Amino acid sequence: xxxxxxxxxxxxxxxxxxxxxxxxxxxxxxxxxxxxxxxxxxxxxxxxxxxxxxxxxxxxxxxxxxxxxxxxxxxxxxxxxxxxxxxxxxxxxxxxxxxxxxxxxxxxxxxxxxxxxxxxxxxxxxxxxxxxxxxxxxxx
Numbered sequence: 653x654x655x656x657x658x659x660x661x662x663x664x665x666x667x668x669x670x671x672x673x674x675x676x677x678x679x680x681x682x683x684x685x686x687x688x689x690x691x692x693x694x695x696x697x698x699x700x701x702x703x704x705x706x707x708x709x710x711x712x713x714x715x716x717x718x719x720x721x722x723x724x725x726x727x728x729x730x731x732x733x734x735x736x737x738x739x740x741x742x743x744x745x746x747x748x749x750x751x752x753x754x755x756x757x758x759x760x761x762x763x764x765x766x767x768x769x770x771x772x773x774x775x776x777x778x779x780x781x782x783x784x785x786x787x788x789x790x791x792x
Contacts, residue, residue, distance in 0.1 A: 680707045684709045684712075685707065686705050687708045715782050719781070725756075725760070732752065734783045736750075736751060745792070749786070750785070
């Protein structure tokens with residue numbers, strides 16, 4: 653009888669440890685590449701609901717998020733061809749990315765100055781737009 657009680661306690665302890673182990677493992681809802689991590693320090697305690705990582709789906713084509721100034725917004729429409737210059741790579745050497753405008757925001761909003769690498773602060777509000785890129789890399 654005593655051995656059976658001891659066996660039950662050990663089984664409960666094992667179940668509890670299995671549950672704790674399952675809570676320690678992070679799983680993404682789909683395959684992809686980790687783009688951003690909230691922390692790089694092992695053992696960091698995070699608040700519930702904190703986004704720990706951003707995962708870019710592996711087979712999802714890249715899109716460019718761009719901002720269209722209020723002055724230019726009347727000249728940009730969904731379906732228009734776009735040529736994107738990447739600020740980090742001189743277009744004279746690497747060229748541009750061709751694409752098509754797939755979305756334009758319905759209202760303008762102010763954008764923080766540091767949203768894109770090398771971007772200058774906008775004086776006025778701008779419209780967020782998405783461009784589906786034809787190539788997923790820059791040519792050299």
